Amino acid sequence: MLTIDGLFKQRGSRLVLSDVTFQALPGKVTGFLGPNGAGKSSTLRILLGLDHPTRGHALVDGRPYRSLHDPLRIVGSMLDGSGAHRSRTARNHLAWVARSNGIPRRRVNEVLDQAGLAGDGHTRVGRFSLGMGQRLGLATALLGEPGVLVLDEPVNGLDPEGIRWVRGLLRGHADAGGTVLLSSHLMSEVAEIADDLVIIAGGRIVKAGPLAQVTAGYTTLEDAFFGLTGEAGQR
Numbered sequence: 131m132l133t134i135d136g137l138f139k140q141r142g143s144r145l146v147l148s149d150v151t152f153q154a155l156p157g158k159v160t161g162f163l164g165p166n167g168a169g170k171s172s173t174l175r176i177l178l179g180l181d182h183p184t185r186g187h188a189l190v191d192g193r194p195y196r197s198l199h200d201p202l203r204i205v206g207s208m209l210d211g212s213g214a215h216r217s218r219t220a221r222n223h224l225a226w227v228a229r230s231n232g233i234p235r236r237r238v239n240e241v242l243d244q245a246g247l248a249g250d251g252h253t254r255v256g257r258f259s260l261g262m263g264q265r266l267g268l269a270t271a272l273l274g275e276p277g278v279l280v281l282d283e284p285v286n287g288l289d290p291e292g293i294r295w296v297r298g299l300l301r302g303h304a305d306a307g308g309t310v311l312l313s314s315h316l317m318s319e320v321a322e323i324a325d326d327l328v329i330i331a332g333g334r335i336v337k338a339g340p341l342a343q344v345t346a347g348y349t350t351l352e353d354a355f356f357g358l359t360g361e362a363g364q365r
């Protein structure tokens with residue numbers, strides 16, 4: 131479970147997060163939507179211990195990320211692609227991450243297989259396509275068999291087979307009792323997979339709740355998004 135409670139983030143003179151509060155529950159896929167610059171990455175970075183809030187807190191299973199022992203066994207995440215150094219092979223990257231978090235070595239082959247990269251383990255990450263990098267990022271998120279997944283634009287650059295894989299993966303993860311928080315710009319993708327939605331605009335949560343509740347009164351999620359964020363010109 132993810133608990134975001136009263137987050138404020140001041141950057142210089144700008145308040146980029148203002149009282150951001152929501153939960154992502156076990157057994158659910160929670161979609162995190164908002165226009166460019168709304169504050170999604172800022173929230174996820176604080177949640178994953180990469181940045182400090184000015185006020186408020188963000189907890190993973192009741193604890194701040196930075197206090198987790200072997201965090202990748204609790205929460206798998208992907209922000210900005212694979213996060214792997216270009217000069218490493220996919221296998222080296224995964225082996226290093228596994229070692230740093232007390233994850234059994236056998237998981238490296240398992241996640242390479244799962245991500246459709248079984249034949250690419252010895253390829254340097256710098257030679258990966260965008261989609262292969264995404265697959266490696268997802269493989270890394272899955273490495274520690276975490277109960278919680280936090281994914282920023284997970285289907286970005288994936289081919290249709292990859293998109294279908296991610297959909298099935300996230301659905302299966304939530305159905306097995308896991309927690310999934312995914313941010314995405316792809317309304318159709320989110321409408322297809324999310325149980326719950328959190329919509330942020332201008333650093334504030336404008337609506338949160340079950341998909342049907344958030345979209346009530348609108349024809350589509352896209353209409354709801356533009357109606358709620360007031361960003362009719364946004365993609």
Ligand SMILES: Nc1ncnc2c1ncn2[C@@H]1O[C@H](COP(=O)(O)OP(=O)(O)OP(=O)(O)O)[C@@H](O)[C@H]1O
Pocket residue numbers: 141146164165166167168169170171172173
């Ligand atoms: N390192 C930084 N320094 C200063 N301002 C920043 C920094 N990172 C983000 N911001 C500002 O914080 C606000 C929120 O940005 P954030 O990246 O969280 O939005 P986002 O919802 O993830 O956007 P996108 O959909 O474009 O990824 C924006 O106004 C952005 O300009």
